[in-house]
Amino acid sequence: MRTVSVSTALFDGYPLEQGIGEIARAGGKWVEPAFIRGYVDFDETAFSPEKGQALRRLIEGEGVGALAVSAHMDLALPDAVEMLTRRIEFVQSLGAKILITNAGQQKFRALIAAAIEEVLPLCEEAGVTLALENPGHGSGDLISNGVDGAALVEALGSERVRLNYDAGNIFTYSHEAKRPESDLEAALPFVAHLHLKDVASDGPDWRFTALGQGAIDYPALWQKLPKNLPVGIELPLRLERPGRADPRRKPAPLPLDVLRAALRRSLDFVAALDGRSG
DSSP states (O other), X not given: OOOEEEEGGGGTTSOHHHHHHHHHHTTOSEEEOEEOBTTBOOOGXXXXXXXXXXXXXXXXXXXXXXXXXXXXXXXXXXXXXHHHHHHHHHHHHHTOOEEEEEOOBGGGHHHHHHXXXXXXXXXXXXXXXXXXXXXXXXXXXXXXXXXXXXHHHHHHTOTTEEEEEEHHHHHHHTTTSOOHHHHHHHHGGGEEEEEEOEEEEETTEEEEESTTSSSOOHHXXXXXXXXXXXXXXXXXXXXXXXGGOSOEEOSSOOOHHHHHHHHHHHHHHHHHHHHHHO
């Protein structure tokens, strides 16, 4: 049975508890709390065992669960080990199993690998898998595609380090040169979690959409997925990318009826994909 989570990033601009409630009322069974700079507002004080426990009570009170948490950071920062430690302890206290983060720049590979190596004993103790995500913008990243991601995880050599493959990010990071349905294959043996994000090419711009309304060929991608691979629906609809530049947030949150419609459509879309492949 596939675990299908919904990222709280969809409800950027609304209280976290409201977003979790909206996901539950839409029929979602799992939520993915999102702490992604540029997507939502947060700071490092968000990560503590006490806050993880409080969030767990809130999530369970809505009758849903949490498997993964997106808490992105640059693993090459001087305080990366301390930041990772806070996040791992937060995820453990929440009762989740997967911590999703970006890695960082290729030129800092040695620093990134050293930070990961240092927290591996804590990951093992906490039962938390570190899932490294390919970015959706920028250049020179350590994980720019599936081949890069697979090579990095294989070199690190730990079952506690895997990939969070973001299908939409592959498309935009490569400026449409790579398609996830073909790029995924090399990464798949090392993928612990998959992010579902769709984007439409509107002339010179990119526009984030509900699943199935953009350029990603999800039916083709679905044929390659193991039936038990967990996925997370990530709908960063408040972000815009005029001129295909780096993402920026629209000044105001989107109306709730727009977000609810996108969520319902995306949940139905994934259910149909799983039904087709079942």
